[in-house]
Amino acid sequence: MPSVGSIGQGAVLLLFAFMGIEGGLNTSGEVINPARTVPRAIAMTLTLVAILYISLQFVAQGVLGPDLAIAKAPLVATATAVFGSWGTRFLGALRFYLRRAISRRTCVAIPRSFVCPC
Numbered sequence: 001m002p003s004v005g006s007i008g009q010g011a012v013l014l015l016f017a018f019m020g021i022e023g024g025l026n027t028s029g030e031v032i033n034p035a036r037t038v039p040r041a042i043a044m045t046l047t048l049v050a051i052l053y054i055s056l057q058f059v060a061q062g063v064l065g066p067d068l069a070i071a072k073a074p075l076v077a078t079a080t081a082v083f084g085s086w087g088t089r090f091l092g093a094l095r096f097y098l099r100r101a102i103s104r105r106t107c108v109a110i111p112r113s114f115v116c117p118c
Helices: 004-018 020-026 034-070 074-083 085-113
Strands: none
Touching (some): 034 074, 074 085
């Protein structure tokens, strides 16, 4: 049985993982047919994210095996095991790029919608 702390950590992770749906709803006024398009987009996004998460889990388990349980950064450990140091550098650069891109988009979206995403 998982501890209360483990359940709380999982709940926080899920909260942040699925929080992006609200951002899509804020821009639904810009869509031609939001009653049809927004629910379809949400369903497709949740499906694709679930497939991505499950795929990452299977790959990490296949590559790391029992070491997955003790890895501090499982995705980085998997990339390092598969691609060597290049995988580690690539994930670091990708993280930096995505963080900058998300911050830039957030700064543009706030004045348009008057909704703070945080």
